Amino acid sequence: MATAVQSVERENYLNSNYGIKSWLLTSDHKRIAMLYLISITAMFWIGGFFAMLIRLELLTPAGDLVSSDTYNKLFTMHGIIMVFFFLIPSVPAVIGNFVIPLMIGAKDLAFPRINLLSWYIYMAGAITAIVAMVTGGVDTGWTFYTPFSTTYSNTHVIGAAIGIFIAGFSSIFTGLNFIVTIHRMRAPGMTWRRLPLFCWSNYAAALIMVLGTPVVAITLLLVALERAFNIGVFNPQLGGDPLLFQHLFWFYSHPAVYIMILPGMGVISEIIACFSRKRVFGYEFVALASIAIAVLGFLVWAHHMFVAGISVYAALVFSLLSYLVAIPSAVKVFNWTATLYKGSIRYETPMLYAFGFIGLFTVGGLTGVFLASLGIDVHVTDTYFVVAHFHYVMVGGMVMAYMAGLHFWWPKISGRMYPEAWAKLSALLVFVGFNTTFFPQFILGYMGSPRRYHAYPPEFQVLNVLSTAGASILAVGYVLPMIYFLWSLRYGELAPPNPWNAVGLEWMTPSPPPTHNFDETPIVTWEAYDYEHQPQEEVSVGH
């Protein structure tokens, strides 16, 4: 209790000053993380609203709730919002922003003002995209395939593309900031081999953000230019090639799926180590697997184009290369499992979410390998099998990891504990709801039900009803944390500096941390995840 009282009374980043201006003009990485948290949460609910309409439409085989045109817009806007405005910034811009400087013993990111700028750019992009959506919407799918996007669609393609183009720069800035921060601002003794795996995986994701995002930005700009001025890059009549769009788009967007999973993998490494009280098994391999995923991720993009009309020889090459990515992904899963072995496991909420992640990511990743094999992909491409695959990795993987991380660091972020029983219930609901929603889609896809249609043959109804029912359970699972996190801000028990007895510098400073993070720059003399050797008391006292 003594520590708790101390932590409310001393100055921290939340109470150091008040007022809208002190937030909108802040350069404190922790406050900027909160700005991002609020904005992406709003986007999550907008995207979720579109998803609910999609699931409602699919409750019955007939296309009755919305017209086919509206349906096209719904899944497009759901995809654009969830991918570009929620999932890509989720773990990096919220959790990474908050904890990376704390984890490496720094007072802030390397470029605090660029960090704030990245949030404003994100908002500008998000608002542009939303304006395009409310003034008429887009119907190209989140992938903007040509020639539909350049020639035939008469919806607000340019507006949505520009919105994503703008938001891309916020992602580049965040990535740049992370790279420079991790290179230059580690506390004395925090060597690369002692760096928490969360930093390693965000570093890897940051490389992709910096190297890949410019390509998709330029590609979408070309779509906008082609639409507006018919410049002919993608139009065969003018010597262009529509498949060039897919090459350029997926050159970014396949690596981008790793932007959407690597930071989540980092969260899981932290949590698995803490709640099994062991050093992550094969730390070096897990760290290097992140870099390997980032690099190999750039070599596989055309596995999205197997049936699009690319050369079969190219398809062969890309199929083989795609199998390679599964290796570092599997290294991680095996090493987490080995970490659990003989650990003293505690089943607190973050750990429940982390377990969910491991299982669901494995299903998602393995079905990815199915899709990477040409013979299977030709059969199930553009069916619900693909939809199930990527929701297993993106929702079952990344959103789970994001929730795990929010619960894990919430005491640090807010200085309050959330109600554990409710949190466990929400983790359970999310897991059950998720599987009920998406597992039937594997079967639907395998039976040949194509994606992106608002109607389907009656024999597919049972599985679709299951899926819609699951979605409503899932929704409750997401609404609950929203409520109890807000509740905890006022009524939650005060959080001690280190509620989980975790090692890691972020737990050695008060909760919530002071504006400058540490009273004295810490000096690191121990390995990451030194759970076996560090006497627990000593670790948690800190100050």
Place this chain on the structure above:
Amino acid sequence: MHNLQDRFHPGSAQEHFDPMSHVVPIRMYVTIWAALMIFTGLTVFAATVELHVFNIVLALLIATIKGTLVALFFMHLRYSTKLTMVTVIAAIFFLFILFGLSMTDYLTRAWLTNTIH
């Protein structure tokens, strides 16, 4: 007390580097600018000569040389640290991945249809 300097880890101070400290003579800028203008003229001229596929190759070649000049001199890459160089080379490397692997498609697309015919 928390000034910008001490946010940086003191151990990396030996890498300290100030890009503004290198003074480049105006003459150099003018020379590079003149070279860029000449290359622009060359591009225009080359476009008027019929070289079939090599028209585009030549145009890209000239553009690459111009881009390199801008990066090396106007953007001071020549006077930068090794880390900056590595960063630029990494970007070019990934560009080659983009071009190279795309070519596995473009260069072989016709193969199968040719053998069938």
